[in-house]
Amino acid sequence: MSRLLEHLAELASIGERPDGGVCRLAFTDLDLAGRSMVAGQLQNAGLEIRVDAIGNLFGILRGSTSLPAVMVGSHTDTVGTGGRFDGALGVVAAVECVTKMQESGRIPERTIVVASFVNEEGVRFMPDMMGSLYHSHQITLRDAMAALDSAGTSIGQELDRQVGFAGTDTLDDLEIGFFLELHIEQGPILESENRQIGVVAGVQGLSWTEVEVLGSSNHAGTTPMDRRRDAGLVSGDLMSALRQLPAEIENLRLTIGSVTYHPNLVNVIANRVTFTVDMRHPDPDRLLTAEARMTEILNYPTVCDVSHKRLARTQPCHFSDTVISAVQSASDELGYSSIKMISGAGHDAQILQSIYQSGMIFIPSRGGISHSAEEFSTPEQVEAGTRVLFGALQRLAGA
Amino acid sequence: MSRLLEHLAELASIGERPDGGVCRLAFTDLDLAGRSMVAGQLQNAGLEIRVDAIGNLFGILRGSTSLPAVMVGSHTDTVGTGGRFDGALGVVAAVECVTKMQESGRIPERTIVVASFVNEEGVRFMPDMMGSLYHSHQITLRDAMAALDSAGTSIGQELDRQVGFAGTDTLDDLEIGFFLELHIEQGPILESENRQIGVVAGVQGLSWTEVEVLGSSNHAGTTPMDRRRDAGLVSGDLMSALRQLPAEIENLRLTIGSVTYHPNLVNVIANRVTFTVDMRHPDPDRLLTAEARMTEILNYPTVCDVSHKRLARTQPCHFSDTVISAVQSASDELGYSSIKMISGAGHDAQILQSIYQSGMIFIPSRGGISHSAEEFSTPEQVEAGTRVLFGALQRLAGA
Numbered sequence: 001m002s003r004l005l006e007h008l009a010e011l012a013s014i015g016e017r018p019d020g021g022v023c024r025l026a027f028t029d030l031d032l033a034g035r036s037m038v039a040g041q042l043q044n045a046g047l048e049i050r051v052d053a054i055g056n057l058f059g060i061l062r063g064s065t066s067l068p069a070v071m072v073g074s075h076t077d078t079v080g081t082g083g084r085f086d087g088a089l090g091v092v093a094a095v096e097c098v099t100k101m102q103e104s105g106r107i108p109e110r111t112i113v114v115a116s117f118v119n120e121e122g123v124r125f126m127p128d129m130m131g132s133l134y135h136s137h138q139i140t141l142r143d144a145m146a147a148l149d150s151a152g153t154s155i156g157q158e159l160d161r162q163v164g165f166a167g168t169d170t171l172d173d174l175e176i177g178f179f180l181e182l183h184i185e186q187g188p189i190l191e192s193e194n195r196q197i198g199v200v201a202g203v204q205g206l207s208w209t210e211v212e213v214l215g216s217s218n219h220a221g222t223t224p225m226d227r228r229r230d231a232g233l234v235s236g237d238l239m240s241a242l243r244q245l246p247a248e249i250e251n252l253r254l255t256i257g258s259v260t261y262h263p264n265l266v267n268v269i270a271n272r273v274t275f276t277v278d279m280r281h282p283d284p285d286r287l288l289t290a291e292a293r294m295t296e297i298l299n300y301p302t303v304c305d306v307s308h309k310r311l312a313r314t315q316p317c318h319f320s321d322t323v324i325s326a327v328q329s330a331s332d333e334l335g336y337s338s339i340k341m342i343s344g345a346g347h348d349a350q351i352l353q354s355i356y357q358s359g360m361i362f363i364p365s366r367g368g369i370s371h372s373a374e375e376f377s378t379p380e381q382v383e384a385g386t387r388v389l390f391g392a393l394q395r396l397a398g399a
Numbered sequence: 400m401s402r403l404l405e406h407l408a409e410l411a412s413i414g415e416r417p418d419g420g421v422c423r424l425a426f427t428d429l430d431l432a433g434r435s436m437v438a439g440q441l442q443n444a445g446l447e448i449r450v451d452a453i454g455n456l457f458g459i460l461r462g463s464t465s466l467p468a469v470m471v472g473s474h475t476d477t478v479g480t481g482g483r484f485d486g487a488l489g490v491v492a493a494v495e496c497v498t499k500m501q502e503s504g505r506i507p508e509r510t511i512v513v514a515s516f517v518n519e520e521g522v523r524f525m526p527d528m529m530g531s532l533y534h535s536h537q538i539t540l541r542d543a544m545a546a547l548d549s550a551g552t553s554i555g556q557e558l559d560r561q562v563g564f565a566g567t568d569t570l571d572d573l574e575i576g577f578f579l580e581l582h583i584e585q586g587p588i589l590e591s592e593n594r595q596i597g598v599v600a601g602v603q604g605l606s607w608t609e610v611e612v613l614g615s616s617n618h619a620g621t622t623p624m625d626r627r628r629d630a631g632l633v634s635g636d637l638m639s640a641l642r643q644l645p646a647e648i649e650n651l652r653l654t655i656g657s658v659t660y661h662p663n664l665v666n667v668i669a670n671r672v673t674f675t676v677d678m679r680h681p682d683p684d685r686l687l688t689a690e691a692r693m694t695e696i697l698n699y700p701t702v703c704d705v706s707h708k709r710l711a712r713t714q715p716c717h718f719s720d721t722v723i724s725a726v727q728s729a730s731d732e733l734g735y736s737s738i739k740m741i742s743g744a745g746h747d748a749q750i751l752q753s754i755y756q757s758g759m760i761f762i763p764s765r766g767g768i769s770h771s772a773e774e775f776s777t778p779e780q781v782e783a784g785t786r787v788l789f790g791a792l793q794r795l796a797g798a
Contacts, residue, residue: 222586
């Protein structure tokens with residue numbers, strides 16, 4: 001397992017920040033350096049390297065049969081203040097698994113494809129999970145290439161600049177049946193439930209809304225309370241009502257994380273307040289119910305003008321029962337304590353579930369923290385996750 | 400009355416903005432130009448000019464007796480997006496009154512002192528009402544001179560630069576008994592009650608507080624609702640509770656006009672929210688009650704750490720019954736409709752009440768709007784206010 005930890009540390013040294021965190025924003029030179037390192041590891045393991053037009057990196061280990069292949073991997077890009085595990089673990093552990101298979105000299109029945117998808121985080125270029133969206137034909141190359149960062153640079157320009165980053169491969173010659181991803185939980189459940197492995201049954205759906213409340217600015221001292229159109233007061237009432245929804249709809253997660261007041265002065269009644277609503281639910285119907293209740297609340301008559309628009313929406317995803325079973329039995333056989341759970345965050349696996357039977361394995365995140373220099377999983381947790389990944393891969397690929 | 404309107408228009412031309420508003424921030428060259436114009440008007444009216452060390456401008460019209468003098472005036476500085484009436488009206492109308500007295504040839508029993516106080520607005524240099532605070536010995540010259548604007552320039556530096564802005568006079572040779580100020584209401588009451596004159600009985604007290612709520616940032620998707628320390632949710636509950644106080648304490652005006660979220664992202668639970676509370680009440684005891692209730696609410700146990708600090712505090716002020724009566728009877732004799740009212744905004748008169756028997760006259764503000772290019776009172780309203788000022792001044796000064 002020391003080789004795996006060494007590879008993780010090598011990858012973390014690319015884009016390492018003074019606080020110990022990592023910054024490899026998608027399509028930067030550091031991102032390219034990280035991906036080149038992974039390509040080198042795949043070549044060392046004797047795999048055939050392929051790169052598609054958006055820069056998704058694949059390593060092929062040929063199986064003994066023509067049965068549909070098993071894809072395994074994650075991503076190596078990070079957020080601006082990223083950690084050493086989010087994404088990187090799933091790629092490095094996949095490399096470790098195929099390397100071990102090569103070393104054992106046993107050829108799996110099914111071809112195994114190690115995948116490192118580009119731009120999962122979507123921080124520099126929207127949308128997130130771009131590489132898997134492109135691979136699963138949910139975004140066109142043209143649209144992806146046209147995405148601009150805040151400096152006005154397109155992905156197309158970055159790919160033109162970086163020789164070897166983008167290829168021409170399409171993987172169309174390969175029939176692929178499964179996708180498997182190991183990832184840190186990025187939440188507190190495994191740690192607080194004291195379990196070693198999360199058998200991920202699906203990913204909750206997400207609904208983002210921006211609300212704008214328009215009132216009238218007036219003097220805080222001279223304007224009687226009953227003559228006000230206070231966008232602060234009205235938005236506060238709406239937010240209070242919205243924050244009651246998780247008590248009404250079981251398992252709903254609702255966050256109002258961004259609130260902006262105008263003109264934002266102590267003695268002036270706010271004439272404009274905007275705020276965001278982030279709602280997540282594993283059940284499609286309950287997420288629709290939450291959205292309907294939100295709309296109902298935002299349509300309450302008030303003294304202000306209230307409008308809202310959708311910022312993002314992903315459907316809840318249920319993973320393949322075949323893959324879930326493979327993960328569960330691999331974990332059980334290794335004697336790890338596990339829990340079946342729903343992912344709170346979004347992952348490439350939920351995108352690929354539209355074309356492949358997919359599934360995920362979680363290991364604990366200390367303090368539930370991710371996207372931070374404090375992101376941490378112990379060597380033992382990393383080892384447990386990688387062993388379960390290997391076991392599940394053996395089951396799915398027939399090795 | 401055309402002379403008065405002409406003087407108002409002349410003053411508004413100094414610092415006029417493209418939208419019709421006015422910007423004469425305290426101690427700028429435009430402020431100096433405005434004050435120089437007023438000094439010229441006072442000289443034209445035959446008054447003796449005096450300037451004190453902070454730049455308060457006085458014009459003395461000697462009375463026939465040694466009875467305590469009557470001071471009358473306001474200020475000519477504006478906020479950044481000021482109007483043509485706030486402050487300027489009270490100074491120009493005072494000049495008009497003494498000019499009319501001079502023209503009538505009748506010498507008043509009491510000396511009349513026209514006053515134009517510096518830096519009433521307190522936008523560029525804190526605190527507001529600085530000139531009247533200095534005149535009434537509530538702030539030292541040293542402290543006032545040391546006040547810095549956002550560029551780091553002190554009032555002392557500005558006064559050194561501007562020849563003639565600061566004098567050496569103290570007015571110590573004059574015994575002054577009364578202060579009278581004409582001002583626009585800056586609120587909607589006179590307009591909506593359809594009254595011509597506001598007989599101002601006092602100024603409500605003000606209490607400004609800044610509240611800080613500290614929680615923990617976490618992923619909006621992966622963090623269960625019951626494991627959160629959401630500074631947004633906790634501050635929302637506190638704001639809702641605080642906004643109930645006006646229903647509990649009659650005549651309390653409460654405004655939360657500034658709210659700031661950190662890190663202010665759609666999918667991250669806020670770890671820090673700051674907000675301000677602006678409370679006003681005409682009754683000292685009720686204002687204390689409101690502050691005590693606020694503290695009680697802010698001490699509710701929550702999952703976050705809540706702290707607060709006072710930003711500003713002024714005591715409610717009750718004006719002199721003698722001056723209130725003089726204003727009321729002047730208005731009645733002229734046949735104007737009037738209402739006794741409390742000022743919602745702060746004024747020099749409330750500062751001077753600590754040393755002189757003081758009072759104010761309000762005229763309507765269209766739409767209750769001030770500190771804006773839309774600030775407006777009709778020529779008829781300006782005339783009514785000036786005639787009541789003249790009548791009250793005659794009563795107090797024996798003219």
